[in-house]
Amino acid sequence: MDQLDALAEPAADLLHRVDGALHAHGAPTEHHLWPLLRRLGALTLPSVEAITALRPAPLLAAGASLRQVGREYAEARDTIGTPQDWAGAGAEAFERYRAGLAGHLAGDSASLAGHLAATADYTAALDAWISSSRTALASVLAASLASAEAVTLVAGAPDDEMTTATAAAEIAARVLGVVAEIVETGETLHAEWTERLADIGYREPADEPLPRPDSGVLRTRY
Known part of the structure; x- marks a missing residue:
């Protein structure tokens, strides 16, 4: 349990009052709350609940699993060997396919192992975003609970x-301002990783062209 979990119940009661007051009375016409409402399309309680529902632990577990699978791909690549004492066109064709498959399994960032490593890095970045988001949200909720406005809503x-x-x-403006920053940071993070996590596919190596006969005139007798 972190600070956000500890504040969840009293914050939910306050935000329920906040949203109820906004439904009943609205907000001052020129208040800076209105752009935030248009940006997020939600009031305070559902917005906070959406952030509170984010948990870093599942992402950490997923990242560890992805890295383990990546290591297994690398081990599988190392088991694909070239047969000994084999030469000729067949051996050359086999080596092309062996090298292509080995590189697809593990190698650069475009390989399966590389893609899994990048995805694991993405889960780590998401974990950091969730952790910082929960901390920021807890801070603004704590301040809101202790504010004069909260006293007005509860006992005014x-x-x-x-x-x-x-x-x-x-x-609402304080809370949704932090939520909007969290959402913007998350969108930026997603955009930064979109290209790195693009789908990859296996491409078979092109066959070598068949050898052409020597140039010249071919003569036959009949």
């Missing part, structure tokens, strides 16, 4: 709609 005068709406908008 319900007849003062403008005060209630302003308090709710202030908390």
